[in-house]
Amino acid sequence: MMVAPVANGAAIAAHSSEGDLVKAEEAKQQANKDFKEKHYAKAVAGYTTALQYNPNSEILYSNRAFAHIRLENFGSAVADATKAVELNPRFAKGLYRRGDAYYALGKFKLALKDLKAAVRLTSKDPDLRRKLADCEKEVKRLRFEEALAVPEEIEVPVAQTIDLASMLVEESYTGPRMSGDNEKGYQLTLDFAKAMLEHFREQKSIHRRFAFQIILQAREILKALPSLVDVPVAQGGHITVCGDVHGQFYDLLNIFKLNGLPAEDSPYLFNGDFVDRGSFSLEVILTLLAFKVLYPQHMHLARGNHESKGMNKIYGFEGEVKHKYNAIMADLFRETFCWLPLAHVLDGRVLVVHGGLFSQDEVTLDDLRRIDRYREPPEEGLMCELLWSDPQASEGRSPSKRGVGVAFGPDVTRRFLAANKLDLLVRSHEVKDEGYEVDHDGYCVTVFSAPNYCDQMGNKGAFIRFNGGDMTPQFTTYTAVPHPDVKPMAYASAMGGIWGF
The missing domain is CATH 1.25.40.10 (Tetratricopeptide repeat domain)
Structure with missing residues (x-):
């Protein structure tokens, strides 16, 4: 019929x-x-x-x-x-x-x-x-x-299958080298990290031996952390919070030019979405992980919704890693991302998460500490909402415009902060024209650090500096810098081809 x-x-x-x-x-x-x-x-x-x-x-x-x-x-x-x-x-x-x-x-x-x-x-x-x-x-x-699929309880972690000793660094390799040798072991140093940045700037790759070592060492450090990390900020000290970088390596270099390299006296928190979209995601994540190894107490990394297997397959990171190295490294990144913390509290006063707040009241910081994070992000629950939620101007809650997470209003933010004795919520996850936006009567701040996102949005990037003592956010904005002619999503699956008008 x-x-x-x-x-x-x-x-x-x-x-x-x-x-x-x-x-x-x-x-x-x-x-x-x-x-x-x-x-x-x-x-x-x-x-x-x-x-x-x-x-x-x-x-x-x-x-x-x-x-x-x-x-x-x-x-x-x-x-x-x-x-x-x-x-x-x-x-x-x-x-x-x-x-x-x-x-x-x-x-x-x-x-x-x-x-x-x-x-x-x-x-x-x-x-x-x-x-x-x-x-x-x-x-x-x-x-x-x-x-x-192998049952989770018998699945062997990828990290346990990697033999660094078998990865010989050939004499013909002309890139930066870690100190030491293959027999006695290699050590990551600040000099190597600086040389690696310059090597990446010239669109060159480091030896796979050194890349794998950076990831494995960072994985062990991240694995030992709780799901919510408390970060002290000493009187007279400070910390810089950056939002999404999304594989824009040359803009990451510009952040370091403006604000200094990560160091014991120059701590950073990068608030997720390090990879995908931009086609220099591998360079970004190896840089951030290297500084995490160098300064584990002063370089903080939070998980974003793009540090996940599904997103990486669609938006380019998995394809980029396979193109520049191999599938085993892509699997190791997937495993490492599962160990990234989900939230940070700065000086006991500022909560920093990638996405936002929750579909229910009465969530406590202890609830966040108890999240079993070693998994791919679920489609609902606290972990999902930490990674996906967004603020809205109206009171209450609404379904998310993203189709995942929740939209939360000023009243939700005020109640959560008051109940947990916090002063401020800082999150990322959204492009903002000025690189940042202050919402919810000053209690919710969004920071986004990828200027001219995907080479097309025309937005500024920003980072926030918090000084110990007053913990008042101070914003620095900047515009995009030139980068080699490699388009965003160069390694992604076929996301183009959307019809025009």
Whole structure:
């Protein structure tokens, strides 16, 4: 039995007055312009205005979904694309948008269903067919991994399978060398770290022996830490907090130029999302781990939502590591990321987490300390929300625009801080035009340290300095610096090919 298709958006829009349709088209054209100029938040606002005048346009919902995808608000993108498909079940672009958003969330089976449906309607689009092929590969990979899965209790850690002694450093290797030799063992020094940074600046790799050693040593240090780390800040001392870096190595070098290298008298906390998106993620994470080994009490690293297996497969880090080294190193990073702490408390007064707060009240710092973090991030619960949640302007809580975590209001922040005798919440996880933003009456600060994110957002980067004693945040902002002509997502799976207008 054939079912007649729902009328398309143009027919339904007849319920809007002619004047309303004119206003909707004007708002749409301005939103399209904002989108093309990469002002994605303005584009969302523009499409929202257009929808107020023409609420039954599948094209407007689809366009707004596209802007949400660019903002990484994948939950909102799914909702908008779903509305577009409800208005017109044969609207291929709506199916594609929803499939793309599901793909970005790692929900490959749902993505595959939508992409197949879109291909049936628009079979000749090459970008859509490439995305479908990539999604099919991911679904096959998941089924293969499920078939070969080893029970967790008998799985051998990757770290235990690596034999550093067998990795000889050839005489022909001309890069920086750790002190010592293969027979007596190598030692990571500050001189090596500095030479490594210059080597990376020239787009060269260090020997795999040294790379593996950095990761293994850092893994052991991280493994010994609790899920919530208390960080003292002495009177007269300070600490610098950085947000997302996302593989932008040359901007990381600029942070060090502006603020100094990590050292005992120059401590840092990098608040997650070190990797993915940017195509120098390996250089970023090896740099941060090397300084963690050098200064374990003064270089602090928190887990972000992108320090996870699923994100790394989609957004480039796994592909980059395999390209520059091998799959074993990618597995070792996956294992090491599971040992990253989830939260830090500075001087007993400032909580620093990557994402934000929780879907329930009465969460305590001791609850965070008790989280069993050695796992891939779950889709709900305290660990998930620490990595994924975002603040909102309105009171209370709302479903997350990302499709994971929760949106929490000023009242939630105030209650949590008061109950845990804290002064301030610092988090990252979101691009901000100025590199930082102060919300919730001054009690919630977002810091983002990747300027001109993905070479397209035009935002500044920022870091925060807290001085011991008053612990008042002091912000430094900066713009992006030039980098070699390697595009973001160069090693990612096929995330491109999203349709234009």
